[in-house]
Amino acid sequence: xxxxxxxxxxxxxxxxxxxxxxMIAAFVWPLVAFLSVSLFDPGFTLEHxxxxxxxxxYLEVLxxxxxxxxxxxxxxxxxxxxxxxxxxKLRGRWAWIVAACVLIPLWxxxxxxxxxxxxxxxxxxxLNTTLASLGIVDQPLTxxxxxxxxxxxxxxxxxxxxxxxxxxxxxxxxxxxxxxARGLGAxxxxxxxxxxxxxxxxxxxxxxxxxxxxxxxxxxxxxLVGGPRTLMISTLITQQAFELLNWPFAASISTVLxxxxxxxxxxxxxLLNVDxxxxxx
Amino acid sequence: MMxxxxxxxxxxxxxxxRSLVKRYGSVVATDGVSLDVSAGEFMSLLxxxxxxxxxxxxxxxxxxxxxxxxxxxxxxxISRVPPNKRDIGMVFQRYALFPHMSVAQNVAxxxxxxxxxxxxxxxxxxxxxxxxxxxxxxxxxPAQLSGGQQQRVALARAIVFExxxxxxxxxxxxxxxxxxxxxxxxxxxLQGRLGATVIYVTxxxxxxxAMSDRVAIINAGRIEQLATPRELYDAPASAxxxxxxxxxxxxxxxxxELESGGIKLASGFGPLTGTPVPGATFSxxxxxxxxxxxxxxxxxxxxxxxxxxxxxxxxxxxxSNVTVYATMQDGQELRATVAPNDREASLARGxxxxxxxxxxxxxxxxxxxx
Ligand SMILES: Nc1ncnc2c1ncn2[C@@H]1O[C@H](COP(=O)(O)OP(=O)(O)OP(=O)(O)O)[C@@H](O)[C@H]1O
Ligand SMILES: [Mg+2]
Numbered sequence: 001x002x003x004x005x006x007x008x009x010x011x012x013x014x015x016x017x018x019x020x021x022x023m024i025a026a027f028v029w030p031l032v033a034f035l036s037v038s039l040f041d042p043g044f045t046l047e048h049x050x051x052x053x054x055x056x057x058y059l060e061v062l063x064x065x066x067x068x069x070x071x072x073x074x075x076x077x078x079x080x081x082x083x084x085x086x087x088x089k090l091r092g093r094w095a096w097i098v099a100a101c102v103l104i105p106l107w108x109x110x111x112x113x114x115x116x117x118x119x120x121x122x123x124x125x126x127l128n129t130t131l132a133s134l135g136i137v138d139q140p141l142t143x144x145x146x147x148x149x150x151x152x153x154x155x156x157x158x159x160x161x162x163x164x165x166x167x168x169x170x171x172x173x174x175x176x177x178x179x180x181a182r183g184l185g186a187x188x189x190x191x192x193x194x195x196x197x198x199x200x201x202x203x204x205x206x207x208x209x210x211x212x213x214x215x216x217x218x219x220x221x222x223x224l225v226g227g228p229r230t231l232m233i234s235t236l237i238t239q240q241a242f243e244l245l246n247w248p249f250a251a252s253i254s255t256v257l258x259x260x261x262x263x264x265x266x267x268x269x270x271l272l273n274v275d276x277x278x279x280x281x
Numbered sequence: 282m283m284x285x286x287x288x289x290x291x292x293x294x295x296x297x298x299r300s301l302v303k304r305y306g307s308v309v310a311t312d313g314v315s316l317d318v319s320a321g322e323f324m325s326l327l328x329x330x331x332x333x334x335x336x337x338x339x340x341x342x343x344x345x346x347x348x349x350x351x352x353x354x355x356x357x358x359i360s361r362v363p364p365n366k367r368d369i370g371m372v373f374q375r376y377a378l379f380p381h382m383s384v385a386q387n388v389a390x391x392x393x394x395x396x397x398x399x400x401x402x403x404x405x406x407x408x409x410x411x412x413x414x415x416x417x418x419x420x421x422x423p424a425q426l427s428g429g430q431q432q433r434v435a436l437a438r439a440i441v442f443e444x445x446x447x448x449x450x451x452x453x454x455x456x457x458x459x460x461x462x463x464x465x466x467x468x469x470x471l472q473g474r475l476g477a478t479v480i481y482v483t484x485x486x487x488x489x490x491a492m493s494d495r496v497a498i499i500n501a502g503r504i505e506q507l508a509t510p511r512e513l514y515d516a517p518a519s520a521x522x523x524x525x526x527x528x529x530x531x532x533x534x535x536x537x538e539l540e541s542g543g544i545k546l547a548s549g550f551g552p553l554t555g556t557p558v559p560g561a562t563f564s565x566x567x568x569x570x571x572x573x574x575x576x577x578x579x580x581x582x583x584x585x586x587x588x589x590x591x592x593x594x595x596x597x598x599x600x601s602n603v604t605v606y607a608t609m610q611d612g613q614e615l616r617a618t619v620a621p622n623d624r625e626a627s628l629a630r631g632x633x634x635x636x637x638x639x640x641x642x643x644x645x646x647x648x649x650x651x
Contacts, residue, residue, distance in 0.1 A: 180377035182364045183342050184438065185394035194390075198381045 035258070038251035048252035058236065058253070065233040066260075068147075068222075069215035072154045073162075076211050077204065079155065080162035084203075087163065088170035106160040114224040117153040118144060121225070145227030153225040154218055161214060162207040169203025170196070209268050213261050233257055294353075295320040295478040296341070296446055301350035303336055303502075310336040311347070312502035318446070318480060323472055325481045325489040328499030329525070334482040337499070338448050341480065343367050354445055365394070370439035372449040376431045378423040384410070384434050385419040391442040409441035410434075412471065429460050436468075440475065447472075450482045465492055486526055490514070498522050514574075518558055520646040523572040530575065530615045533648065536567045543640040546571065549611030551589045555643030563645070570646040577642035578617035580605055580625040581635050588635030591615070593628045607636060 007015075038048050052058050087098050105113060120126045121143040128140040143149055173196060181191045219234040226232070233253065241250035296318040303311035310333045318324050326334045339345040341352060343364035352360050359367055370391075378387050385406055392402045410416055413433040423431055432452060439447055452468075453461045469492045472479050483489050489496045490510040498505040498513065498521070506518040517523035520531055534548040534555075543554045544563060548571065555571055557563055584590055591607040594614065602618045603626040609615060617636060619625045628634065 174375070174377070176373050176375065176377040177379060179344055180371065180373060181379070181390070183344070183367075183369065183371045184391040185365045185442065186390075187365055187394075190394060195379060 034251055035255050036251075037248050038255050041248045048249045049256075051249065052252055052256065061231045061233055061236055062256070064231065065216060068150065068154070068232065069212050069218075071151055072158060072215045073208050073212045075151060075155045076158050076162040077208060080159055080207065081166055081204070083159075084163045084166035084170060087167045102160050102163050105156070110157055110220050111224075113157055114153055114221045117149065117156070117221075117225050121149055121152075144225065145229065147226070147230065150222050150226040150230055153221045154215055157218075157221055158211045158214060161210045165206040165210070166200055166203040169200045169206075173199045205268065209265060213265065216261055217257060294318060295322070295355065296480070297353045298341075299351045299353075301337070301340060301352065302348045303333075303340055303345060304348050309502050311340060313350070314502070314504055315350075316497060316504065316507065318478060320478050321476045323469070323479045323481065323492060323494045325483055325493040325496045326499055327483055327486060327489040327496050327525070328505075330484060332499045333502040334484070334499055335450055336502075338371075338450050338480065338482055341446075342369055342371050342448055368445045370442065370444035370447045372432075372435045372439045372447070372452045374451040374454050376423075376435040376452075376455075378431055378434055378438075380423055382423075383419065384415070384421050384423070384426070387423065387434055388438045388441050390438060395442060405441055406437075409437040412440065412475075413437045428456050429464060432456065432464065436471075440477065445478065447477050447479045448482075449479065451484070452481075453488070454483075461488070468492065490526070498525060500525075516558070517572065517644060518560070520570040520572055520644075523644055523646070528575050528616065529572045530578070531570060531572050532613060532615075534569055534571045534645075536563050536565055536569060538565065539563060543643075544569075544645050546643075546645065549613060550591070550609035553589070553638070553643055554640040555645040556641050557645045558647075561645075561647050563647070568648040570648050572644040572646060573615075573638050573642060575604065575616040576602070576618045577638055578615065579637050580607070580617050580619050580623075581637075582625055582628060582632065583635065584633045585635040588637040591634050591636055593630055593632045593634060595630065596626060596628065598626075605634075607634060 039045065041047070083098070083102065087095065087102065090098060118125070122128075123140045123142070123144070125144070127143060128137070131137045132140065177195055177199070178191045181195045182188075186194065217234050218232060219238065222230050222232045223235055223238075234257075237250050237253050237257075240246045240253065294317040296316075298314055298316040301311050301314045302309070312333070314337060326337060328334055336345065340347050343359070343362060347360060350360075351358060354368065379390065382390070385403075388406045388409055389402050392405060397405070406419075407416070410418065413436050415430060415433050415437065418426070418430065418434075423434065426434065432455075435452070439449075453464050456464060465488060471477075481489075481492065490513075493510060495507060495509055496513055497507045500521050506513060506522045508516075508518075513522060513526045517526060517529075523529045524531060532548060534546040534553070536544055537547050537552070538545040543556050546553050546555055546569065553571070563569065579588075581588065589609060591609050594606040594608045597604045597606070598621065599618075601621075603621050603623075605617045605619055605625060605628075607615050607617060615636065625634065
């Protein structure tokens with residue numbers, strides 16, 4: 001990034017100062033304080049980490065959480081890409097309608113959206129009554145409190161985070177590129193696979209990373225829609241912190257989650273070298 | 282290497298267009314265009330902004346579908362053939378290189394799409410890059426190239442699969458003037474070497490005149506005139522063409538008398554004799570447009586009895602010639618060019634002169650058609 005507006009470096013730094021101070025006071029400091037709880041009890045100890053890694057249940061939950069996040073990421077990508085593509089293509093009124101459909105859920109609280117899924121999926125919910133009245137099922141299906149319900153609701157909540165970055169990288173592709181590809185002999189499919197898809201990869205990467213990381217720490221939706229049997233790592237942290245009041249242990253699980261998230265973010269960037277793919281390399 | 286470009290069918294048309302029409306809502310962007318392009322010909326489409334040049338090219342390439350008419354390539358109707366099956370190479374104004382592919386991958390793209398085997402592909406990519414003098418740039422990314430180099434890559438990519446026709450939409454438009462001149466010469470040379478059939482869109486008349494075998498002057502979706510650069514200049518078919526190509530003095534006059542040697546006209550500054558443009562018919566008393574090129578107007582100092590009396594308004598030195606701005610008797614202004622060493626070039630403001638022009642240099646156009 002070059003400085004455009006003629007601001008000197010020091011002026012810019014000065015302007016960033018209030019926000020930086022706020023971030024340190026309200027975010028970094030509590031985080032460090034909280035994480036240090038996991039290591040000092042009261043003297044330095046690795047006891048909590050030892051317990052975490054020695055208990056099969058906790059490792060299973062961790063594995064389950066990662067798997068859920070992966071599946072949710074894959075599903076949002078598969079469903080979100082075509083929607084992003086549509087948003088990038090459409091002009092005029094339909095563009096607004098689709099954009100509204102994507103954005104309005106984003107402005108609706110997660111709690112509301114999760115409850116909406118409960119209303120739809122429960123035993124006497126909208127879906128079951130509809131299926132029954134159509135004569136498709138005799139017995140109400142168990143939909144709520146299943147792994148499928150968790151994936152479905154999380155996908156719904158996280159969809160905009162996938163769609164928006166993909167949409168913006170699709171929009172950045174100059175119109176004449178797919179046109180040139182077509183003129184040079186590419187079928188529609190090959191225009192997509194050799195031009196559009198590769199050029200939208202930065203958006204795909206950004207979307208996947210964002211959805212995956214948010215999904216790793218998801219709490220409300222799995223807790224509500226997944227019921228007590230679905231344990232995500234964040235549920236575990238809440239349990240330890242607020243029910244069992246074992247703050248050091250809760251802090252150690254949080255630390256593992258944070259390190260995992262950071263690690264994945266770094267690996268993602270390294271492996272896929274997002275900058276190389278961008279249009280203005 | 283690139284032999285299929287060569288003129289194969291004698292003088293058969295590489296491309297013929299019949300009554301092509303394209304509308305965008307109420308705008309008729311292509312208004313009944315008919316055109317034949319011979320194999321190996323370099324044809325330019327020249328016209329003002331919004332006249333429909335790009336639209337015509339898009340119709341030929343298949344990116345737009347015509348509302349009427351027919352496009353034939355080597356006697357095959359391609360009007361409904363999708364763009365990827367048309368055997369047409371295209372160079373875009375902003376090159377449209379794929380930013381995520383190297384130079385070699387860009388040039389190999391059309392071959393890959395056609396299923397050309399890898400070994401053959403590499404050889405042809407090399408040959409094409411050699412043709413545009415870009416060997417050694419195989420692994421560069423487009424962003425690492427200058428404008429001129431990008432343009433050459435785009436060109437190599439368009440010729441590598443040896444298409445029947447090359448379309449270019451202002452391919453030099455994004456280059457600075459000096460590089461543009463250089464590339465004009467190179468492009469023309471390359472086209473000659475390959476024997477390629479080229480349709481070239483530009484709104485730079487100098488460029489069109491310098492490069493083309495024939496130029497189609499497009500105005501409001503129609504071809505005003507299709508002719509060699511020389512003919513366009515020496516015998517413009519309409520006041521529009523006369524005005525668009527080179528410099529011209531345009532003014533109104535009235536037909537006095539029709540004679541075999543020319544039309545006798547009355548203008549605001551005196552009588553004159555002109556030559557009607559082919560295909561137009563005139564009658565006595567009709568209002569017409571008259572066009573005379575500045576360099577075809579003879580200027581003499583003093584008030585001679587056989588010319589149009591005028592006064593010097595200004596003389597402007599252009600290097601190779603001097604433009605004389607003359608105020609005629611009715612107050613209108615005519616421009617004439619004289620050699621810098623002529624006595625008339627150094628006349629002062631207000632001095633009396635007389636102007637004249639030979640009948641064959643006085644173009645008479647129907648009025649209202651401009
Ligand atoms: N996709 C489109 N939708 C609506 N109108 C269009 C479209 N493309 C072109 N037109 C109209 O058709 C006419 C011809 O446009 P075209 O782009 O062919 O002009 P041009 O000769 O290439 O001009 P320029 O020299 O500015 O590139 C213009 O009036 C333009 O506004
Ligand atoms: Mg154009």
